Amino acid sequence: MVGDDLVFAVNGERFEVLSVNPSTTLLEFLRSNTRFKSVKLSCGEGGCGACIVILSKYDPVLDQVEEYSINSCLTLLCSINGCSITTSDGLGNTEKGFHPIHKRFAGFHASQCGFCTPGMCISLYSALSKAHNSKNSQSSPDYLTALEAEKSIAGNLCRCTGYRPIADACKSFAADVDIEDLGFNSFWRKGESREEMFKKLPPYNPDKDLVTFPDFLKEKIKCQQNVLDQTRYHWSTPVSVAELQEILATTNPGKDRGLIKLVVGNTGTGYYKEEKQYGRYIDISHIPEMSMIKKDDRGIEIGAVVTISKVIDALMEENTSAYVFKKIGVHMEKVANHFIRNSGSIGGNLVMAQSKSFPSDITTLLLAADASVYMINAGRHEKLRMGEYLVSPPILDTKTVLLKVHIPSWIASSTTGLLFETYRAALRPIGSALPYINAAFLAVVSQDASSRGIIVDKCRLAFGSFGGYHSIRAREVEDFLTGKILSHSVLYEAVRLLKGIIVPSIDTSYPEYKKSLAVGFLFDFLYPLIESGSWDSKRKHIDGHVDPTVCLPLLSSAQQVFESKEYHPVGEAIIKFGAEMQASGEAVYVDDIPSLPHCLHGAFIYSTKPLAWIKSVGFGGNVTPIGVLAVITFKDIPQVGQNIGYISMFGTGLLFADEVTISAGQIIALVVADTQKHADMAANLAVVEYDSRYIGTPVLSVEDAVKRSSLFEVPPEYYPEPVGDISKGMAEADRKIRSVELRLGSQYFFYMETQTALALPDEDNCLVVYSSTQSPEYTQSVIATCLGIPAHNVRVITRRIGGGFGGKAIKSMPVATACALAAKKMQHPVRIYVNRKTDMVMAGGRHPMKITYSVGFRSDGKLTALALNMLIDAGCDVDVSLVMPQNIMNSLRKYEWGALSFDIKVCKTNLPSRTSLRAPGEVQGSYIAESIIENVASSLNMDVDVVRRINLHTYESLSKFYKQVAGEPDEYTLPLLWDKLEISADFRRRVESVKEFNRCNIWRKRGISRVPIIHQVVHRPTPGKVSILNDGSVAVEVAGIEVGQGLWTKVQQMVAYGLGMIKCDGSEDLLERTRLLQTDTLSMAQSSYTAGSTTSENCCEAVRLCCGILVERLKPTMNQILENARSVTWDMLIQQAYAQSVDLSARTFYKPESSSAEYLNYGVGASEVEVDLVTGRTEIIRSDIIYDCGKSLNPAVDLGQIEGAFVQGIGFFMYEEYTTNENGLVKEEGTWDYKIPTIDTIPKQFNVQILNSGHHKNRILSSKASGEPPLLVAASVHCATRSAIREARKQYLSWNCDNGDRTDVSDIGFELPVPAIMPVVKQLCGLESVEKYLEWKTYP
């Protein structure tokens, strides 16, 4: 059939693409062929939401437009033919005005680095548009509920904000929200009436603010079929099953249908990362027979290409047999995230599950509901029941097409009960995480007349995603239960049988946990029937522990911040500089800088061996992959240069492995190709030949490092000092705990923007390098040294970065250097945008460590001595690892240990080189202290909160442990914060109610914990430059990088304050007239790096000094004008100063006094959690934080830092596993297996208070740091979890049957590993708790 051109609209503009590789994604097209850069690439696998757009489709028959969000990183360009795409910059922008969503995100301080923000805005927009359209179609109320608003961003990741402000911005659009419940914002101030508050919100008018479908596209659709020219696009769009069969008949049989690929949403490539090139794609989504949904008395029939979202809508509709359907629909709302559900089809899911063992939820649900599938192959129709379908040969290897699914109706008779439940245990409760296991159970039950018990007449028990080949039915258990009267012993037998059936394959992680979940789910399904002796379709679960139908409660929060006018506008909650632009997506990050023609792209080849000779680097079959132009190794470094990839205060490291690789993940080479996709594909295909002979065995553990004396030497000035006499301290102890071992693992940054750089060769051997770095000056040095050129030949420019968290302090340098080297060699612009997997492999992350300690204490809980041995795994390279001993000790000293001694070794291993990650060392030190205190309290059987309080420092002991850094007595606010939090968090009363809760509940336990923190920071020398231009506007350069921490905003405020000291008319507008410029190493020498939480303060002080100079220079002019005028305006003053040739540009170099450069930060946090003993899931019910910010320079910014750091800490303590295999290669590859917190895993109630602690004479306008310290407070969540587990263990032991071989919870003192993920928590609560409970009930 003759087809059309590929035509679509982006933000109302027409795009016509005359030919394109059919594997091109919408994201690739938008980012490289349009000016709309708000779609960001972060994961490339459908798991983060940075790339999402609104897709609008026009139906000419109904004259209706349908719109929903989709991801653009998996959607194929050809599949959007005839559609209209809207991006965040299409909703609104600087030119046409921002959309109310952008304005509210800015005003609620919901954007920090801004990389996630456009995607967040699209998610919210999509929810608003859905609410609006549902009104039009079904006359339901035209509003978004607060719950919908909150859930709208459930699939979007943000690593900076901690989600609370984003949730508030979203809820501000909800009609049922109590506006007073919304968090801190810049629209209104506390105390204003509700009406006033509403009035001040940027108004939203759905009729005006929703996008419209372009007319030109409507016309095209009306007169043409939506079919592309097959020969040009290699893309077929059959419009009937017969046509599809015809196309398939002409293709060669064989594996994978030869080079043909059927496609619907293409979301499957998010999991399988298909890199195969297909000759033709067949888009089956336009076939009406496969897109229908039909309902009748017998059930519901759903076409295979129907999207999961539409399946959910259909299942949730009211209907007599809706009970089973609704439960399936509710479960399906947790499949993936909203944008994957909007484009992924039910058929795609079933095919992936059947042919590729994808761990599907949907097959489990359909198996339990006895669904059938209909298929066609070469005209032959086949119907299979789900169980048969799953075990038949993989249909992807044949020409079989899945046509539709049929789910039968299930209706109970008048004498029987119909029960249907579904289960899912995943790290995130409302989706965006594959489950550890899922289950769906259907049972028909009746009452046994004689015993009054419940008989199981029939049941179907399905389990999936547990590491088997596909979802299965537990038939033996079904047979066993059928006809039985339910009792404790029957259930006990059933779960024992079940354990033999759930057999995860050998390579499955947490197999025993998965078995225990299966048991727990079955127990939850049947046990209430035994207890109550009746059935009820709205029945209760055991203690209500896992009820997927229950909506999550809304988040609630309170923030108390203190704004001060003393240094106006410093101290005020000014909106972040450029926040609206970040929301619209116009803010430019490195990868948004338009490519010059012939720009090349690089991708890294990294080592997979810990220690080996590198014999060769090449490609399979010696065939150079398509698009590859060069493979750059150490041999390409100029003779005058050096093989250097980074520089830190402790030394330098290699750019490329030379003849030998010293760790998995080490860079071996850079592939340079014509596109990023080709470079990435080639790097994947690279074959590195290693030789491990004659090189020795790698050091793969800290113990081995010590044995082999493989240590980095810590310079004496970086080695902390012990306190007191340890022997004396130990002698004073009544009790001792000796040689306890603790281990802490790593954490990955998960900045939303991965490492990236762009290098442009310039005249005379110069280079301009745009780098997403926290250390431009060091980057410049490394590039110059590597290339053997003077530093002044290298201009490194950084405007903003999409999150850094320490990961772009050192680890960004090799990326920029390799990019510069490639640009120099190829004499072409080169850019590198490291893909997520490679970034995770190369990044290093937090330092793992092993700690052994002995602690002495008195019977009243007073500590007398602590002796520690620590082995820190620095990996293969020194990086900044030598700061670790000091950082660890600085925060660990928060308690009065009596005497403190330690031996800390920084081990050199053949593992990935570790680096700084937000609060490096400090978070571990603070946690180690808590862990010790927990053990002390446990061994004394004392309330741990009391032990903490007893051992908090007095000012005297603080001075002993921190010496001069302790500051003045009135600056030591920790005891004050401790007491304040007790009241504000209602701590005492809640401790009692937690006890009561634990008494009354068997399958849920709560814990509450309060934790103090001390965090030491240091000011660093920092330059700054302020220039007043001839129109009175102000240009400011600082050394610090805007990483999302609000540095620019604070500096802008400081400039307005500093120049405002001239006190002329119009100086109050200085805030708006001040612009911060990108950091440029040739303009701002000695820019050093951005790290350690004080860069904002340092930069503020540098510009304050500049402003002081300028004010002094302006004063004579001002006085002259005032001689003849009664007042003077800023513009007049500047004009006059220009006329008088006053130098209006000032540069300073702020050098802090060494005696007061270091200071302490204090905070206290309390968290309450609830642990589900069946699944091991921990829910954070509430967290309260009080943090001493001194006089905050900008309370909105500091609040954001506190919340964001705390949530990142939750990630470290509770969720984020970052592990390596036996060779030291990082195992986690992206969003599928690395789970940072999401909106559904943050505290349900989150209260933050910023203490305004008044005057601090050595601080910059009395301010203090906020970037890193609050991360430490997240230990309160971990400690609360430990406390809940302790209760669970006590209960387990109280089920007093013979312990047998179940020794898993035999003692009350235990270590809770970090991160305390669900399997870990469940194991500590007892993997066999259900069996044990049933045993106890059966044989009391």
Ligand SMILES: Cc1cc2nc3c(=O)[nH]c(=O)nc-3n(C[C@H](O)[C@H](O)[C@H](O)COP(=O)(O)OP(=O)(O)OC[C@H]3O[C@@H](n4cnc5c(N)ncnc54)[C@H](O)[C@@H]3O)c2cc1C
């Ligand atoms: C980030 C993410 C999270 C996810 N989370 C979950 C989850 O929690 N639980 C869960 O169950 N699933 C999950 N999924 C899987 C998701 O449901 C599937 O990716 C989606 O349903 C596939 O549909 P699609 O239309 O995009 O298929 P496509 O990607 O277009 O196709 C998938 C495969 O099936 C073939 N195919 C498609 N339709 C047919 C047909 N009718 N006949 C024959 N072959 C066909 C294609 O050729 C291809 O090989 C997740 C996916 C992503 C990307």
Ligand code: FES
């Ligand atoms: S980049 Fe597309 S979802 Fe992450």
Ligand code: FES
């Ligand atoms: S603001 Fe969300 S990732 Fe940075």
